[in-house]
Amino acid sequence: MDVESPCEEALSSLLLEDVKQRLRKAFRGQGTASTPLAPRLAAASQERGKRTLAAQEELRRAHIEGAIAWLRVELLEMKSQNRQLAKTLLDLSTDIQRLRNETEMTPSLESKNPCIAESSE
Numbered sequence: 075m076d077v078e079s080p081c082e083e084a085l086s087s088l089l090l091e092d093v094k095q096r097l098r099k100a101f102r103g104q105g106t107a108s109t110p111l112a113p114r115l116a117a118a119s120q121e122r123g124k125r126t127l128a129a130q131e132e133l134r135r136a137h138i139e140g141a142i143a144w145l146r147v148e149l150l151e152m153k154s155q156n157r158q159l160a161k162t163l164l165d166l167s168t169d170i171q172r173l174r175n176e177t178e179m180t181p182s183l184e185s186k187n188p189c190i191a192e193s194s195e
Contacts, residue, residue, distance in 0.1 A: 088118050 084118065084122050085115070088115060
């Protein structure tokens, strides 16, 4: 089964429309079509070219918008990960500071309180 391209489809439609108009006029006794086929095909080709350019531009814009949307999602995910990492780092920093304070306090407590030093021996 052959699949026609949009250009071939449009050209076929124009040719069929021209034949239809000519047949209608012939059966009405008006003779041939008043507009020759060549200028109509040229005009249709120009119009098709404009539509093709417009469609390509629309596809390009849609592609760019899709890429921007993807980047937004990725940036939001990175922002979320950044917040999680920052929270983890702050928690680690707090734990390290707490451990430092505990280790600094233990020798000073032992030296101030001889009972603690004697009981640990």
